Amino acid sequence: MYAIPFHHLVVGLVTGTSTLACISSIVAWLSTYFSNGDRVRIYFDNAAYVSAIAAIPLMPIAVISGTLSMGNPGGDAMSYNKFLFTGLTTGFLLSLIVGRWRFGPNVWLDKRLGVLQGLCAIGALICVTILGSIGGKMSLGKSTMDLIPFWPQFNQSIVLNQWFSLFMFLLGIFAITITFRLGPEINQLSSSDD
Amino acid sequence: MRSRMFVISIVAVLLLAVQGxxxxxxxxxxxxxxxxxxxxxxxxxxxxxxxxxxxxxxxxxxxxxxxxxxxxxxxxxxxxxxxxxxxxxxxxxxxxxxxxxxxxxxxxxxxxxxxxxxxxxxxxxxxxxxxxxxxxxxxxxxxxxxxxxxxxxxxxxxxxxxxxxxxxxxxxxxxxPVPENLPGFAADWSAPSYRTTGDTSPIILLTQNTTSVEVLWMLEGESQSHETLVELVEENKWLAHLPATMGDTVIIYQVKTSNQEFEIAQPWLTMGTKEPDFDGTLWGARMQGLASTLIILAIIVNLQAILQPQRYRGKMDHTSIVDPSTVTSPSNTQIHSNEYPDRLVKYDEYPDLLWDPVEEEWVKEPNLDDD
Structure with a gap:
């Protein structure tokens, strides 16, 4: 009974925090191209870091409340795509947080890492926009993407075999473990590392 | 006067509209x-x-x-x-x-x-x-x-x-009146309204009092009908092999049922085309979503490790392989110049040496010489 309003509430929070994280990250990255952008970079870096961390625990709550508020979750292409884009958004946001956590606030000052963080933010922003658009299309029949002259085919989806998805999931866990346990040592960047 | 003109105009417009x-x-x-x-x-x-x-x-x-x-x-x-x-x-x-x-x-x-x-x-x-x-x-x-x-x-x-x-x-x-052995469709048979796009499987026809079936088909808008292959599966059960349709194509077909006494041409039936049913599941969606999270994270964290600046510094720093005996002392002119001492870098690992990044060589610590 309360699943739908609760889902709307959580979706509002998760979309807001994710969008704030992405836009703040992009601004922090772009500020490095301006000679007097240090102060802006520090503000937006903090905003991005905090809002990205806030968005992560809200993601599974949004998925669970969405699953409870739908008749046949995952049973049609639109709701299936919601799961896929939630996964992609979470992946990009987690990458953003990990990068910021491991390299510190000066991650934006390094040319290569700054670009990588910026691309993660752009990827997450695109995925969040698509996610919100699919939700809007399902509940209201309208979406943000109606503004563009074509509607991407979200009523079709790439469905992998369930066992292949399980294999991919296990492969992902293995890859993450190898990366963190056996990967090179990471040190926080100082301002002279740029 | 003005209101009278207005009423006349309205009446004229209405009259003209009736004519049109x-x-x-x-x-x-x-x-x-x-x-x-x-x-x-x-x-x-x-x-x-x-x-x-x-x-x-x-x-x-x-x-x-x-x-x-x-x-x-x-x-x-x-x-x-x-x-x-x-x-x-x-x-x-x-x-x-x-x-x-x-x-x-x-x-x-x-x-x-x-x-x-x-x-x-x-x-x-x-x-x-x-x-x-x-x-x-x-x-x-x-x-x-x-x-x-x-x-x-x-x-x-x-x-x-x-x-x-x-x-x-x-x-x-x-x-x-209907004769007892009139050939026709079985009472419990209903014509399929749609078929999945690209589906080549035959449609099943259930009949009664029928010894022979002929099926004609054509696409909507066509005037020329074609005969299709019909197979007898068992008594009064037939398979009609209609061609597969794509997109929003509508196929219309007519079944002719006959026995020794009657030959009945049934009305033309219509069958549309629909997209295949979605075969995703909730657990499949969850698993695929989680897999994409982990794969994206693994790829980007690895890229971060590859692109980190320390990695390149490690490649360029050959301090450990320098033989201290080969290190030359700076010339007097170099020592007395203000620019030269500023550019020398001191490393804690080599207290008696300084690194000259311009000449890319190790030099002795001048203060040690003085002592």
């Missing part, structure tokens, strides 16, 4: 109507004119009570309005009321436009000829009955603003 809307040139839409639309312009002697169209009914004059009956009419007309619209009525009398076939025991299963009306509007192709088919259910009791077709249309040019009408000759139909 003789009959209904854009049509009235499909519906259930009696002969001559109960006194429409097409039925009014002061407005109407006899149509020169030829109305030809090509249907059986005998049918079994309570069975499907195909009523087919061909209308050839070279005299049409610019939008080529033609209205056609299927009537069971021409009294002006109670003319609907249902008033005489008939039931309309499907009209030529896919609905269940006795009046339909169609656009006549440039050939000037149109074929209209109503699928009817005959009256439940045996009787002798008749059906008519009436048409309404305009003309271009139409200087006198005439509303044209035409009426066919009555088509006599003898409704006779």
């Amino acid at each position: 809307t003789v009959a209904n040139p854009g049509g009235n839409g499909d519906g259930d109507r009696d002969f001559n639309c109960a006194g429409s312009c097409h039925g009014d002697p002061s407005f109407n004119q006899q149509s020169s169209a030829e109305i030809s009914i090509n249907s059986s004059s005998e049918s079994f009570a309570g069975t499907a009956y195909q009523f087919e009419v061909t209308i050839s007309n070279s005299e049409l309005s610019s939008n080529r619209l033609l209205g056609a009525f299927l009537l069971s009398s021409t009294n002006g009321n109670g003319d609907h076939p249902e008033d005489n025991g008939w039931n309309i299963i499907q009209d030529p436009n896919g609905g269940t009306s006795n009046y339909v509007e169609s656009v006549v192709p440039s050939s000037g000829s149109i074929n209209l088919v109503w699928i009817l259910e005959t009256p439940q009791e045996s009787m002798s009955t008749e059906l008519f077709v009436e048409i309404h249309h305009g003309a271009s040019p139409n200087e006198m603003n005439r509303a044209f009408f035409g009426l066919s000759e009555p088509h006599q139909i003898e409704v006779i």
Whole structure:
């Protein structure tokens, strides 16, 4: 009974925090191209870091409340795509947080890492926009993407075999473990590392 | 004075509008109507004119009570309005009321436009000829009955603003009792409405009192029918191999059921095409979403490790392989210059050496020499 309003509430929070994280990250990255952008970079870096961390625990709550508020979750292409884009958004946001956590606030000052963080933010922003658009299309029949002259085919989806998805999931866990346990040592960047 | 002019203008506009809307040139839409639309312009002697169209009914004059009956009419007309619209009525009398076939025991299963009306509007192709088919259910009791077709249309040019009408000759139909061994569809069989796009599997036909089945098919809009392969699976169970359809194609097919005594051509049936059913599951979606999270994270964290600046510094720093005996002392001019000492870098690992990044060489710590 309360699943739908609760889902709307959580979706509002998760979309807001994710969008704030992405836009703040992009601004922090772009500020490095301006000679007097240090102060802006520090503000937006903090905003991005905090809002990205806030968005992560809200993601599974949004998925669970969405699953409870739908008749046949995952049973049609639109709701299936919601799961896929939630996964992609979470992946990009987690990458953003990990990068910021491991390299510190000066991650934006390094040319290569700054670009990588910026691309993660752009990827997450695109995925969040698509996610919100699919939700809007399902509940209201309208979406943000109606503004563009074509509607991407979200009523079709790439469905992998369930066992292949399980294999991919296990492969992902293995890859993450190898990366963190056996990967090179990471040190926080100082301002002279740029 | 001004208000009087306003009223006169309004009246003039209304009068002009009446002149411009003789009959209904854009049509009235499909519906259930009696002969001559109960006194429409097409039925009014002061407005109407006899149509020169030829109305030809090509249907059986005998049918079994309570069975499907195909009523087919061909209308050839070279005299049409610019939008080529033609209205056609299927009537069971021409009294002006109670003319609907249902008033005489008939039931309309499907009209030529896919609905269940006795009046339909169609656009006549440039050939000037149109074929209209109503699928009817005959009256439940045996009787002798008749059906008519009436048409309404305009003309271009139409200087006198005439509303044209035409009426066919009555088509006599003898409704006779159903014989016991009449071949037809089984009572529990229903025709499939849709088939999945690209599906080549045959459709199953269930019949009764049937020893032979023939199936004709054509795509919607085609006039030439094709015969398809029919297989007998078991008694009164048949497989008809209709070709696969794609997109929004509509296929229409007719089954002819026969035995030693009767050969019955069943009405044309329609089958649309739909997209395949979605085969995703909730757990599949969850697993695929989680997998994409982890894969994205693994790729980007690895990229971060590859692109980190320390990695490149490690490659460039060869301090550990330098032999201290090969290190040269800076020249006097270098030492006394202000620029030179500033550029030397001190490393804690080598307290008695300094790194000159310009010359890319190790030099002795000058202060140590002084001591």
